[in-house]
Amino acid sequence: MANLLSPSSTILLQPNFQVNRDSPSHMFTNLAPNLYQSFVNGRCHGRSMKTKAKMSVEGNVLEKESIGGHDKIDYGVVSVHHVGLLCENLERSMDFYQNILGLEINEARPDDKLPYRGAWLWVGSEMIHLMELPNPDPLSGRPEHGGRDRHTCIAIRDVSKLKVILDKAGIPYTLSRSGRPAIFTRDPDANALEFTQVDN
Structure with a gap:
């Protein structure tokens, strides 16, 4: 009882x-x-x-x-596994994510069984899944600052080093409005990306 x-x-x-x-x-x-x-x-x-x-x-x-x-709802949440981002041209997006941001492909996640082209890119122990589909989001009319838009946040060690990389590639960005070490940019399909500096 x-x-x-x-x-x-x-x-x-x-x-x-x-x-x-x-x-x-x-x-x-x-x-x-x-x-x-x-x-x-x-x-x-x-x-x-x-x-x-x-x-x-x-x-x-x-x-x-x-x-x-x-x-409390408890079904075993562990972490974010991946973020899906739409792109109009896979090669153009891969050039940005691989050659500018330096992300590596997860070869264990082939896309040949899916009805669209795409790629899985490692972000630490999680991933970005690029999917080549007509992008429903307009390229114009979006907020200049990505923090005011839907965005994916990636934790990094040094915002100042990324700033140099983006400057060299001619990619526009904005800094965090709060003054914390964070930088916002967009990929070729206007998907907003935040890079926030963490200590460990």
Whole structure:
């Protein structure tokens, strides 16, 4: 028979948020407005609130996590495996990804069984899958800064070295608007790429 031992609720707050303990009716007024409104409406969205219930089943303690009022979904997510990018001309794209960015082909992933041309390129332990298809995205009218568009982010060691490579190839780019070491560019089909500098 399951007995409820000690139900506990934990509200995850950002570091500068504090609960006003002086006035029970306004105890959440120091939270972000949308989070406060969620509490007022009797619901909480996203990862703002986390509840844990501990139950005893014949001496064993089980923990069940609930995020935003829903049970945590766990089906074994490991990492991003690959990102699929459409290209209009495979040779033109391969010239960019191989000869300018230096990515290598994953020969273990042949495309001869697919109804379109393509290539798998290594990005660390993950991949980019280039697929030669008519590109549904327009080449014009896109934001100048790739960070405001759909984009793929690649972690690199040195943004300044990539900047030299792009300058030499005459490829336009923008730097991160936040001032962090990151550079945004586009491939020949206007797919936005972010390269962000990491320490390890």
